[in-house]
Amino acid sequence: MVDIAILGYGxxxxxxxxxxxTNKFSIDKRAGSPIRIKHVLDLRRFPGDPIEEILxxxxxxxxNDDEVKVIVEVMGGVEPAYTFVKRALLxxxxxxxxxxELVAKHGAELLEIARQRDINFxxxxxxxxxxxxxxxxxxxxxxxxxxxxxxxxNGTTNYILSxxxxxxxxxxEVLKEAQDKGYAERDPRADVEGHDACRKIAILSSLAFxxxxxxEDIYTEGIAKITRKDIAYAEKxxxxxxxxxTSKKVEHCIFARVSPVxxxxxxxxxxxxxxxxxxxxxxxxxxxxxxxxxGAGKLPTASAVVADIVDAIKHLNCNIVSHWSTEKVNLMxxxxxxxxxxIRIEYDDFESAKKEIERIFETKEIxxxxxxEKELSFITKNEAEGTLSEKVNLLKEKEGIKxxxxxxxxxx
Amino acid sequence: MVDIAILGYGxxxxxxxxxxxTNKFSIDKRAGSPIRIKHVLDLRRFPGDPIEEILxxxxxxxxNDDEVKVIVEVMGGVEPAYTFVKRALLxxxxxxxxxxELVAKHGAELLEIARQRDINFxxxxxxxxxxxxxxxxxxxxxxxxxxxxxxxxNGTTNYILSxxxxxxxxxxEVLKEAQDKGYAERDPRADVEGHDACRKIAILSSLAFxxxxxxEDIYTEGIAKITRKDIAYAEKxxxxxxxxxTSKKVEHCIFARVSPVxxxxxxxxxxxxxxxxxxxxxxxxxxxxxxxxxGAGKLPTASAVVADIVDAIKHLNCNIVSHWSTEKVNLMxxxxxxxxxxIRIEYDDFESAKKEIERIFETKEIxxxxxxEKELSFITKNEAEGTLSEKVNLLKEKEGIKxxxxxxxxxx
Numbered sequence: 009m010v011d012i013a014i015l016g017y018g019x020x021x022x023x024x025x026x027x028x029x030t031n032k033f034s035i036d037k038r039a040g041s042p043i044r045i046k047h048v049l050d051l052r053r054f055p056g057d058p059i060e061e062i063l064x065x066x067x068x069x070x071x072n073d074d075e076v077k078v079i080v081e082v083m084g085g086v087e088p089a090y091t092f093v094k095r096a097l098l099x100x101x102x103x104x105x106x107x108x109e110l111v112a113k114h115g116a117e118l119l120e121i122a123r124q125r126d127i128n129f130x131x132x133x134x135x136x137x138x139x140x141x142x143x144x145x146x147x148x149x150x151x152x153x154x155x156x157x158x159x160x161x162n163g164t165t166n167y168i169l170s171x172x173x174x175x176x177x178x179x180x181e182v183l184k185e186a187q188d189k190g191y192a193e194r195d196p197r198a199d200v201e202g203h204d205a206c207r208k209i210a211i212l213s214s215l216a217f218x219x220x221x222x223x224e225d226i227y228t229e230g231i232a233k234i235t236r237k238d239i240a241y242a243e244k245x246x247x248x249x250x251x252x253x254t255s256k257k258v259e260h261c262i263f264a265r266v267s268p269v270x271x272x273x274x275x276x277x278x279x280x281x282x283x284x285x286x287x288x289x290x291x292x293x294x295x296x297x298x299x300x301x302x303g304a305g306k307l308p309t310a311s312a313v314v315a316d317i318v319d320a321i322k323h324l325n326c327n328i329v330s331h332w333s334t335e336k337v338n339l340m341x342x343x344x345x346x347x348x349x350x351i352r353i354e355y356d357d358f359e360s361a362k363k364e365i366e367r368i369f370e371t372k373e374i375x376x377x378x379x380x381e382k383e384l385s386f387i388t389k390n391e392a393e394g395t396l397s398e399k400v401n402l403l404k405e406k407e408g409i410k411x412x413x414x415x416x417x418x419x420x
Numbered sequence: 421m422v423d424i425a426i427l428g429y430g431x432x433x434x435x436x437x438x439x440x441x442t443n444k445f446s447i448d449k450r451a452g453s454p455i456r457i458k459h460v461l462d463l464r465r466f467p468g469d470p471i472e473e474i475l476x477x478x479x480x481x482x483x484n485d486d487e488v489k490v491i492v493e494v495m496g497g498v499e500p501a502y503t504f505v506k507r508a509l510l511x512x513x514x515x516x517x518x519x520x521e522l523v524a525k526h527g528a529e530l531l532e533i534a535r536q537r538d539i540n541f542x543x544x545x546x547x548x549x550x551x552x553x554x555x556x557x558x559x560x561x562x563x564x565x566x567x568x569x570x571x572x573x574n575g576t577t578n579y580i581l582s583x584x585x586x587x588x589x590x591x592x593e594v595l596k597e598a599q600d601k602g603y604a605e606r607d608p609r610a611d612v613e614g615h616d617a618c619r620k621i622a623i624l625s626s627l628a629f630x631x632x633x634x635x636e637d638i639y640t641e642g643i644a645k646i647t648r649k650d651i652a653y654a655e656k657x658x659x660x661x662x663x664x665x666t667s668k669k670v671e672h673c674i675f676a677r678v679s680p681v682x683x684x685x686x687x688x689x690x691x692x693x694x695x696x697x698x699x700x701x702x703x704x705x706x707x708x709x710x711x712x713x714x715g716a717g718k719l720p721t722a723s724a725v726v727a728d729i730v731d732a733i734k735h736l737n738c739n740i741v742s743h744w745s746t747e748k749v750n751l752m753x754x755x756x757x758x759x760x761x762x763i764r765i766e767y768d769d770f771e772s773a774k775k776e777i778e779r780i781f782e783t784k785e786i787x788x789x790x791x792x793e794k795e796l797s798f799i800t801k802n803e804a805e806g807t808l809s810e811k812v813n814l815l816k817e818k819e820g821i822k823x824x825x826x827x828x829x830x831x832x
Contacts, residue, residue: 151726
C-alpha cells in the first residue's frame with residue numbers, strides 16, 4: 009500500500025480521484041502496489057462527497073504524515089503551490105503536478121531538489137493535457153539531438169481558429185460561443201494572448217535542450233488580430249492559420265516564439281483541429297515525429313497525472329533522470345531569426361502598390377480574394393525578421409499604399 | 421563504460437553504429453555511462469569499415485564475454501535470432517531488438533525470462549520504426565484501460581495507396597515505382613499482403629491488453645485488389661483508403677484485423693501519407709491519442725534501437741515492467757464483428773439493381789462516378805460481418821446484378 013495526498017480538489021483533482029477509482033485494478037497492478045488516497049487539501053468543504061472524510065485545509069497534516077510518499081499538486085498558480093511542493097520535496101516526498109506556471113517558473117530548481125534526494129518531480133500533465141510528451145522526450149528520444157519542437161499547445165485558441173475556418177465567424181463571436189460552451193475562460197487572456205502556450209513551450213524546450221528556457225524571454229503574440237479574411241487568404245493559397253509555439257536550434261543558438269502562423273495544409277499540424285493539441289518534433293536521426301491528443305479536460309489531464317503517480321510509486325527511491333539544468337539559455341534575438349511573411353495591404357492605387365512591392369520585396373506574385381476591394385497580399389522571401397520589418401516600414405510610406413492590414417508568419 | 425554487442429551489420433545494425441557515433445556525447449550522458457560497441461556479429465566481411473576489427477562470425481565470442489551487458493539483435497527473421505536472444509537472456513544479458521517476427525512469435529516467453537532474471541528485453545523499434553509507441557504504451561498510458569488501437573503500420577503500402585490517390589496510378593505501376601525507389605522489396609508480399617502490419621498489431625495488442633495475441637489468429641487482407649476507381653469513389657464521398665491494422669475490445673472480447681479501410685478524411689489517420697506511419701489509441705480516460713512518424717528507414721529505426729540501449733543501460737539490474745502474459749487471447753470470430761461496408765457492383769439493369777439493394781440492404785443511397793458505365797456503389801448499415809456476407813451472397817444472385825466488383829470496410 010502506498011499513501012498519496014492530493015493538493016486541490018478542483019477539476020483536475022476530482023478527475024484524479026475519479027480515474028484512480030475507475031481503473032483501480034489495472035492501476036494498482038501497474039504501480040506494483042495498491043494506491044490509497046489518504047488526504048485531500050482544499051479550503052472548500054464538499055458535503056456528501058466521498059472524499060469529505062479525508063479532506064483537510066491544513067498542509068501540515070500532509071507534510072508531517074510520514075506515510076505519505078507521493079504528493080499530487082493540482083491547485084494551479086505559482087503560490088502557494090511552489091512553497092508546498094518545495095517543502096514536500098525537501099521532506100523526501102515525490103511530487104506530481106499538472107501546474108504549468110509552477111513548472112515553467114521553478115521546474116529547474118524543483119528537479120534539482122528531487123535529484124539530490126533520489127525522489128521524483130514529475131509533470132507530464134503540465135503540457136498537452138493527456139498527450140504523453142514529457143516522458144517520451146525524457147526517455148524515448150534519447151538517441152537524438154532535437155533541433156525543433158513546434159506545437160499546437162492551447163486547445164481554446166485552436167478551437168477558435170478551427171471554428172473561424174470551418175464556419176466563418178469573427179474572432180469575437182467565436183470566442184463568445186467558446187465561452188458559453190466552457191471551452192474558453194471568462195477571462196480568456198492567458199489563452200488568446202498566447203501566455204499559456206508560452207509556458208508550455210518553455211517547459212518542452214528546457215527538457216529538449218537541457219537548459220533553462222525562461223518563458224519571460226519568449227516572444228509571444230496571440231490570435232485576437234486574426235480575421236476571417238486572413239483565413240480566407242490562407243485557404244486560397246492552401247494554408248491554414250494555427251497558433252504555433254515553436255523553438256528551434258539554429259547552429260548553436262536557440263530561438264523560441266509563440267505566434268499565429270500560416271502552415272501548409274500538407275503539414276501534419278494543419279489537420280489538428282478543435283480542442284486537440286499536437287506536438288511536432290524534429291530530431292537529427294529520428295526525423296519527424298508527432299504526438300496528438302486532447303490538450304485539456306478533466307479526464308485526459310487526470311490520466312496524465314495518474315500515469316505520473318504510477319511512475320513515482322515505481323521509482324520511490326530512484327530519481328528518473330531528466331536533463332533540465334538551472335543554467336539559463338540566452339535566446340536569439342527575434343530580429344535575427346529568418347522567416348517568410350504573408351503581408352496584406354490596403355492600396356489606393358493597384359499599379360503603384362504592385363510596383364513598390366516588387367521593388368522592395370522582389371516578388372511579382374500578388375494574391376487577391378475575389379470580393380476584396382482595394383486589397384492585396386503577397387508572400388515575402390525568407391529573410392531575417394529585422395530586415396523584413398524595415399522593409400515593411402519602407403513600404404508603408406510609399407505612394408499607392410494606404411495601410412498594412414496584417415502580417416502573419418508563413419511556413420511550409 | 422558499458423559494453424554492448426550488435427548481432428547483424430545490415431541496414432539497421434550499421435544505422436545503430438552510426439547513431440551511437442553521431443550523438444555520442446548526449447547519448448553517453450543520458451545512459452549515465454559511456455557506451456562501447458565491443459563486438460559486431462555478421463557472417464560477411466566489411467573490409468575497410470571501422471567495425472572490421474570488432475567483427476566476429478561466432479556468437480560464442482559474444483555470449484561468453486561477461487563484460488557484454490547488452491546485446492542488440494538486428495538480424496531479422498525468427499532463426500537464429502530466437503536462439504541467440506534466448507541464450508543471451510538466460511546468461512543475464514539484456515536484449516534490445518528491432519525484429520518484429522521474433523517479438524510477435526516469442527515476445528511473451530522472452531519477456532518472462534527477462535523478468536525472472538531482473539534484466540530487460542526491449543523492442544521499441546519492432547513497431548513503427550522510430551515512433552515512440554512501446555514505451556508510451558508501457559509507461560505513459562498506465563492510468564487507462566485501452567479499448568482500441570488502430571494503426572497505419574506499414575510504410576510501403578501507405579506509400580502505394582497515397583501515391584495512387586495523389587497521382588492516380590494503378591497498383592502494379594505504383595508498386596513497380598516503389599520498388600525502383602527502394603520503398604518496396606523485390607518480393608513485396610510481406611508488405612502488400614498485410615503480414616508485416618499483422619505482426620505489429622499483434623505486438624501492440626498484446627502489450628495493451630496484457631495477454632498474448634497470436635498473429636496467426638488475426639484476419640489479414642492486403643491492398644493488391646484496391647483500384648484507382650475504388651479510390652475515386654472514396655474521394656467522392658469524403659473518404660480515403662488506408663491499410664489499417666486494428667484491434668478493439670468489444671465488451672469482454674477482443675477482435676483484431678488487418679485490411680484496407682475507407683476512413684473519413686476528418687479522421688487523424690487520414691492525413692498520414694507516404695512512408696509515414698501512425699498509431700491511434702483510445703483509452704477510457706485519456707480519450708484519443710495518436711503517435712506519428714517514420715515507420716521505417718535506417719536512422720529512424722536505429723534511433724528507437726539506441727533509445728532502448730540507453731534504457732537497458734539505465735536499468736541494468738532492474739526489470740522495466742510490461743504486461744504481456746503468456747496466456748493467449750481467444751480473438752472474436754470476425755463474423756460477429758460489426759462493421760459498415762462500401763460495396764461496388766456492375767449491373768445489367770440499373771432499376772432492378774437499385775430495387776434489390778434497397779430491399780436487401782435497406783438503403784436508397786446510390787453513389788456513382790460520372791465516368792462509370794454500368795457501375796454503382798452503396799454503403800451498408802452497421803451489421804455483423806457474417807450477416808453482411810450472407811446479404812452480399814444473396815445480392816449476387818439477383819436479377820440486374822452482373823458482378824460484385826469490390827467490398828471495402830468503411831469507418832468514420
